[in-house]
Amino acid sequence: MEFRVLGPVEVSEGGRTTTPTRGKERRLLALLLAHANDVVSADRVVDALWPGQRRPANALRSVQTHVSRLRSALGPAGERLSTRPPGYLLRVDPGELDAQRFVLLLDQARRVAGDDPAGALALVDRALALWRG
Secondary structure, X not given: OEEEOXXXXXXXXXOEEEOOOOHHHHHHHHHHHHOOOOOEEXXXXXXXXXXXXXXXXXXXXXXXXXXXXXXXXOHHHHHHEEEEXXXXXXXXXXXXXXXXXXXXXXXXXXXXXXXXXXXXXXXXXXXXXXXXX
């Protein structure tokens, strides 16, 4: 499974790529991926889904609806999205998030740059190739 945020937010598994079609679900997925493996409070989700906007009177219930829609949109990956007090958690295994791989490749490039400039450049190229769009 691969979670992608370096470009359009999407999830890919077994050759099938899923991009939530609704804006709030995409925003919710991006928020959960930015905080992968950590619980994001329902209040923080409300703030992210309605930034600087008037919130609906039933915002917490609306969040539950958006979480349910996102689970459905993600297909098999939806089982990784769990409700945990005080909010929601998206489980991402090591190496599955492109942004994490990007940082790791750049760290590797920095470590080898002095001894192997060509190798460091190849690692930077691999990191940059993760960006889409």
